[in-house]
Amino acid sequence: MNRHGIFSAGCTLLLAFGLASTAVAGAASAPKIHWKSERITLPTSDLTFTGPGGQVLNTYCLMCHSADFVNEQPAVSLVTWKVEVNKMKNAFGAPIPEDQIDHIAEVLYQRFGPPKP
Amino acid sequence: MWEDFSTDEVTVPQWGRREFLKMSALLGAAGLFAGHSLSARAAAMIDLPFVNGERKLIPAGTFPQKGEMILQRVRPPLLETPWSVFDRHIFTPNDQFYVRWHMPDFPDHVDVKSYRIRVTGLVKKPLEISLEELLHDFPLREMAAVNQCSGNSRGFVNPRVNGAQWANGAMGNAVWAGVALRELLQRAGVKKGATHLAFRSLEKGMAPFPADTRFEKVLDLEHGNDGEVMLAYAMNGATMPLLNGFPVRLVVPGWYSTYWVKMLTEIEVMDHPGTGFWMTKAYLIPDTPTGYMTPGEKGVKMVPINRMKPRSFFTEPGSGARVAKGHPVKVGGIAMGGSTALERVLFSADGGAHWQKASLGHDYGPYGFRAWQASFTPEKTGAYTLMVKAVNRQGEEQPLQGGWNPGGFMYNAIEHLPLQAV
Structure with missing residues (x-):
């Protein structure tokens, strides 16, 4: 079984031009792996929505994702916002009551305004 | 709070002592550490070049095992690779490789002793493979390949589309080491009538989310058995960060990252295509030769996203750089062929x-980045628009205008770089 590596990683663009053949000829052997269990702690976000409709967004958006993701979105049409909110409910399973869908879409549309040309 | 990172259960292989000290200082000074809120503190900002593109540039260690990244979303994490990283590395360092998770309850721990990869379904001998067995009982396969999010560059799609608003940094190039999937399938013995392979992972939907949100991707058996699709246990010579799929990730060279299932635990050999959400509702593209359509077009047949398109990028000089009239200017960057090898890279200094x-530059194999270089001499002062275009072995080349589809997927328009000659 051939366990010799064929690549040498971490090479810069300069190396990719100038010294690449050397880097490959002197290739490292197969990666040495020592399995070790891992547990990570992730940072959290305490960012919340304020202003008109902030409460309904805090109730139904933050259960799955942080508020930054919404704030970064582009302005899209009201119809597109409805598609997005429905996707969160129907595809991702967010427990958003049926009678809140249109309201949430309207709140988002008002926040971002009409799509920019 | 460095202790949080240095327990026996966490390995941070990429950081040397210098980075350790730098990070400790940062942690101490700003009180930033995992498990605490990111919102309240000041961070450097970066402006991605589209409307509403202001993002935080978060320092190394903000996310476990990750270096400085562009923060797209805290939970579940979306982290973009800063563009300067591609300027310095043809292989993207593991700690700055982009991160993309869909569901809020994705696993935050992996027990390597009990971890198994199961090969089930239409096989003569179902397998349960431990990590040690994967490492020692199968031949090593290594491959340079670009992993690119289907929605990389979505922020440039016009008209704009909802979703992660990435610039060009939701991609990375690595040397993947592991085992060809074909080796596992041979050992299990695929039964007659098998047509597809389903890939599942530790990522499963939990309450209040319905069970069918579990992450499952499906490939044709023939594709999975091609000797190139592989199970990677290392990237760039080290185990991968948990956020990038530790301990084992599927590598589907030339295809978008949605198929590169992280924390892979099960391969089911099936006699039908995928029926789950992630194959029938998400990551769909128009069934057209380009994968694009006209915005608002009705009744378009949709199919699962698949092969990557060719792309090329500038890394030098920087955008808006001032150069001297009459002197040669060195330009360069990185390029990829997509689903097949790169054939050539073309450069224009006069707007196309x-x-x-x-x-x-050196060819590390058909699926990785290649460096490219060119030179031009501005003969007069004023504004120049540089362009770069990749062409792959199938003759597919980048379009001048980016195409559109409802997911904002597969953007690959020719990059423009403005320069000023003085």
């Missing part, structure tokens, strides 16, 4: 009127 062939 004339193209010249760029020279290409």
